[in-house]
Amino acid sequence: MEFSLKNPFALTTQNFLKPKSKGKSLRVFSVKCVTSLSSSDCSATSQTLSFLRVADRPWKTSDARLVLEDGSVWRAKSFGARGTQVGEVVFNTSLTGYQEILTDPSYAGQFVLMTNPHIGNTGVNFDDEESRQCFLAGLVIRSLSISASNWRCTKALGDYLLERNLMGIYDVDSAITRRLRQNGSLIGIDLISGVTCTVPYKWVDKTDPEWDFNCEGRGDIYHVIAYDFGIKHNILRRLSSYGCKITVVPSNWPSSETLKMKPDGVLFSNAPGDPSAVPYAVKTVKELLGKVPVFGICMGHQLLGQALGGKTFKMKFGHHGGNHPVRNLVANRVEISAQNHNYAVDPASLPEGVEVTHINLNDGSCAGLAFPALNVISLQYHPEASPGPHDSDSVFGEFIKLMKSNRRLKQKYL
Numbered sequence: 001m002e003f004s005l006k007n008p009f010a011l012t013t014q015n016f017l018k019p020k021s022k023g024k025s026l027r028v029f030s031v032k033c034v035t036s037l038s039s040s041d042c043s044a045t046s047q048t049l050s051f052l053r054v055a056d057r058p059w060k061t062s063d064a065r066l067v068l069e070d071g072s073v074w075r076a077k078s079f080g081a082r083g084t085q086v087g088e089v090v091f092n093t094s095l096t097g098y099q100e101i102l103t104d105p106s107y108a109g110q111f112v113l114m115t116n117p118h119i120g121n122t123g124v125n126f127d128d129e130e131s132r133q134c135f136l137a138g139l140v141i142r143s144l145s146i147s148a149s150n151w152r153c154t155k156a157l158g159d160y161l162l163e164r165n166l167m168g169i170y171d172v173d174s175a176i177t178r179r180l181r182q183n184g185s186l187i188g189i190d191l192i193s194g195v196t197c198t199v200p201y202k203w204v205d206k207t208d209p210e211w212d213f214n215c216e217g218r219g220d221i222y223h224v225i226a227y228d229f230g231i232k233h234n235i236l237r238r239l240s241s242y243g244c245k246i247t248v249v250p251s252n253w254p255s256s257e258t259l260k261m262k263p264d265g266v267l268f269s270n271a272p273g274d275p276s277a278v279p280y281a282v283k284t285v286k287e288l289l290g291k292v293p294v295f296g297i298c299m300g301h302q303l304l305g306q307a308l309g310g311k312t313f314k315m316k317f318g319h320h321g322g323n324h325p326v327r328n329l330v331a332n333r334v335e336i337s338a339q340n341h342n343y344a345v346d347p348a349s350l351p352e353g354v355e356v357t358h359i360n361l362n363d364g365s366c367a368g369l370a371f372p373a374l375n376v377i378s379l380q381y382h383p384e385a386s387p388g389p390h391d392s393d394s395v396f397g398e399f400i401k402l403m404k405s406n407r408r409l410k411q412k413y414l
Contacts, residue, residue: 070183081162089110090107090317091114094116098114098119102160105231105271106341113176119144120145122143123149123160124148131230139167196229196230197249206240222245227253228249237384258292258342266295285304295399297382312346320339324336334361337392344380367379
């Protein structure tokens with residue numbers, strides 16, 4: 001590309017950077033002076049051209065790398081906070097709900113790769129948060145939306161991550177998902193102590209009526225002790241909406257103190273990591289079995305499996321997403337579920353009397369248990385599922401029925 005420069009002092013950045021070609025290659029400019037210039041004129045022109053040569057490109061270039069355990073390097077672009085972080089990489093197939101994922105304590109210490117290509121479209125808002133902070137190590141996405149459009153949006157995703165010192169990368173080759181499916185993920189450690197509360201507290205908030213799709217009459221009030229292994233706020237909101245009075249306790253809360261509070265039922269919540277890394281939690285579950293109705297969700301389900309005498313195992317790449325089909329063997333129907341776990345209960349290791357109530361249809365793994373003799377029910381996935389799906393919300397009603405039946409039985413023999 002050539003420019004004829006008749007007046008060397010008329011050269012400006014604005015008229016100099018007018019391209020005549022729309023090719024994808026890097027533009028190269030050359031200047032031919034057709035008038036004689038003094039040494040001072042040429043010096044001024046040279047300084048101007050030097051400035052133009054080092055001008056920044058109008059697009060962001062790759063400035064981040066994701067290095068996997070197998071040695072592969074995935075180049076990307078950064079947003080949010082900057083730094084270096086080490087953690088387990090898992091992928092999530094949810095189409096919506098990235099803010100709930102960011103604030104889900106079950107993702108503590110993990111990099112979450114979103115398989116849905118467009119992230120950030122709706123920005124963020126404080127109503128959708130599942131806990132008091134972001135616990136994951138970083139967010140990995142394909143395409144970062146350059147604008148946010150939603151009536152509840154309060155800020156852009158990048159600004160949100162930056163404020164919380166959380167790293168994000170985008171423009172990552174989508175082939176990374178296939179690599180993770182082939183090679184699996186890393187070993188687990190005790191992550192519960194970093195996400196649990198430190199002292200007991202009361203929970204009173206219910207699901208906002210605008211979003212409560214199950215508004216049938218609730219009836220009696222039941223006192224539930226919820227063990228916080230990394231509990232999500234919407235689990236507590238759903239229990240509260242079903243008529244429960246809730247006391248949330250730390251993960252190391254003694255079972256003896258729980259029984260002194262005379263609860264109608266106990267909930268063991270979701271959590272990050274490996275159930276075998278928290279033997280103190282398994283011990284607590286064992287001590288409460290048969291003394292009060294129990295409901296386990298996610299990690300709580302795995303802890304119940306071990307407490308009942310079964311074994312758990314690490315899955316190759318786990319279940320992470322909002323579109324996993326599950327067969328409910330009790331109701332004889334298929335439910336679409338939201339899941340987030342790397343470990344599962346081995347049903348062959350469970351003792352006689354324990355029933356498998358739900359099966360994941362993708363791989364046949366155990367997705368739910370019941371032990372009627374001890375008033376125990378559990379699900380491997382998230383029945384509160386926010387933003388959805390809501391197919392399994394009725395399990396909260398089943399927990400209410402367990403507590404109601406147990407209360408009547410106790411009153412009968414008093």
